[in-house]
Amino acid sequence: MHEVSIMAEAVRMAVEAAQAAGAQRIISLRLRIGKLSGAVPEALEFAWDVVRNGTIAENARLEIESVAAICWCATCQSEFDCQDFLNECPRCHNLSGDLRRGRELDIAAVELE
Amino acid sequence: MCKECGCGLGGGDVKIGGHSHEHDQHHGHGHDHGHSHSHAPAPFKLDLNRSLMEKNNLLAEHNRGFFRAKKLLVLNVVSSPGSGKTTFIRETAVKLAGKLRVGVIVGDLATDNDAARLKTAGIPVIQITTGTVCHLDADMVSKAAAQLDLDKVDVLVIENVGNLVCPADYDLGEDLRVVLLSTTEGEDKPLKYPPMFHSAQVAIVTKSDLAAAAGFNRELALANLKRVSHHAEIFELSSKTGEGMKAWLDFLVKQRTLSQQRTAGPI
Ligand SMILES: Nc1nc2c(ncn2[C@@H]2O[C@H](COP(=O)(O)OP(=O)(O)OP(=O)(O)O)[C@@H](O)[C@H]2O)c(=O)[nH]1
Ligand SMILES: [Mg+2]
Numbered sequence: 421m422h423e424v425s426i427m428a429e430a431v432r433m434a435v436e437a438a439q440a441a442g443a444q445r446i447i448s449l450r451l452r453i454g455k456l457s458g459a460v461p462e463a464l465e466f467a468w469d470v471v472r473n474g475t476i477a478e479n480a481r482l483e484i485e486s487v488a489a490i491c492w493c494a495t496c497q498s499e500f501d502c503q504d505f506l507n508e509c510p511r512c513h514n515l516s517g518d519l520r521r522g523r524e525l526d527i528a529a530v531e532l533e
Numbered sequence: 534m535c536k537e538c539g540c541g542l543g544g545g546d547v548k549i550g551g552h553s554h555e556h557d558q559h560h561g562h563g564h565d566h567g568h569s570h571s572h573a574p575a576p577f578k579l580d581l582n583r584s585l586m587e588k589n590n591l592l593a594e595h596n597r598g599f600f601r602a603k604k605l606l607v608l609n610v611v612s613s614p615g616s617g618k619t620t621f622i623r624e625t626a627v628k629l630a631g632k633l634r635v636g637v638i639v640g641d642l643a644t645d646n647d648a649a650r651l652k653t654a655g656i657p658v659i660q661i662t663t664g665t666v667c668h669l670d671a672d673m674v675s676k677a678a679a680q681l682d683l684d685k686v687d688v689l690v691i692e693n694v695g696n697l698v699c700p701a702d703y704d705l706g707e708d709l710r711v712v713l714l715s716t717t718e719g720e721d722k723p724l725k726y727p728p729m730f731h732s733a734q735v736a737i738v739t740k741s742d743l744a745a746a747a748g749f750n751r752e753l754a755l756a757n758l759k760r761v762s763h764h765a766e767i768f769e770l771s772s773k774t775g776e777g778m779k780a781w782l783d784f785l786v787k788q789r790t791l792s793q794q795r796t797a798g799p800i
């Protein structure tokens with residue numbers, strides 16, 4: 421259930437940004453969530469319904485952008501798609517644990533008015 | 534609950550050492566716009582591109598700087614419920630007595646049973662009950678640490694809430710993350726919970742005394758551990774019989790020496 425804490429933090433940051441910009445209302449909130457971040461999009465959506473209540477994000481739309489995991493092979497000096505934390509390079513078959521993308525837990529943007 | 538931004542959720546019912554802590558209410562929102570608010574509300578997009586873990590990560594770095602200045606070695610012990618964290622920490626403290634002084638911060642959803650068990654080892658213990666929150670965060674640890682006399686502690690052990698998912702994302706400011714895998718819970722745990730096992734610097738196979746009875750496949754478990762926690766130091770031990778504890782204790786003493794030689798990092 422740490423999705424609740426993560427979502428609460430997203431709403432907190434969105435509201436903070438809205439207030440700093442002098443906006444009255446949050447129209448949408450866009451998150452960027454890596455495939456290997458440990459956060460489950462469905463659980464985030466569930467948490468969203470709870471945490472936005474009573475805030476200026478109450479009627480906002482939630483968009484979750486999923487980020488595929490990408491590993492870096494030092495031998496080939498190139499990236500490859502991966503599913504895990506330790507992966508075999510499809511070119512040289514060396515193992516790499518150098519994850520370049522896929523762990524994101526970010527708030528990307530908000531739409532305000 | 535902070536009405537302004539709904540941030541109180543998840544923080545409201547945390548108790549540290551028996552005292553309730555209100556969730557921080559003030560966030561220092563900047564309000565200097567230098568213009569009036571009469572403009573019509575036209576929708577606009579604002580790129581933020583900020584990590585949702587930013588606040589926790591910042592507090593964790595504060596903790597780390599503070600712990601280093603105090604010359605502490607700090608462990609964050611994580612596992613599934615019941616893998617043996619409390620028993621393991623208690624035995625570690627008992628066996629280090631006379632060499633290193635251990636202090637414990639222990640997190641559970643409810644009850645202070647674990648704190649009571651740890652206190653029987655004659656060590657300082659602060660219980661955090663998190664209520665509904667499934668992990669410890671850096672803020673809870675900093676408040677709990679303030680209640681311990683850290684000048685009388687060499688190794689600060691933080692027992693996290695029994696959970697292999699959520700604590701993985703929360704840096705507490707520890708030096709080492711220690712993940713436990715007991716012989717009674719299945720060899721494929723590292724494959725099922727890769728973020729947690731991947732983030733650990735130390736992996737401990739516990740309850741080795743029960744391995745035979747549980748039909749534990751040691752080779753498979755170690756292979757899975759090495760696959761996911763490929764950079765982690767691995768120990769196999771039993772907190773009950775003491776088998777394998779020596780290697781772990783020697784490792785801790787060495788790590789503590791290393792942490793003493795280190796200077797406080799920039800905060
Ligand atoms: N045989 C044996 N039993 C153990 C060992 N370590 C722990 N246990 C037992 O396992 C049970 C759970 O141990 P705890 O130390 O409470 O586990 P925990 O991880 O702290 O549990 P939570 O805090 O609830 O997540 C207890 O009955 C312990 O006595 C061990 O090495 N061998
Ligand atoms: Mg325990």
Ligand SMILES: [Zn+2]
Nearest residue numbers: 493496509512
């Ligand atoms: Zn390669």
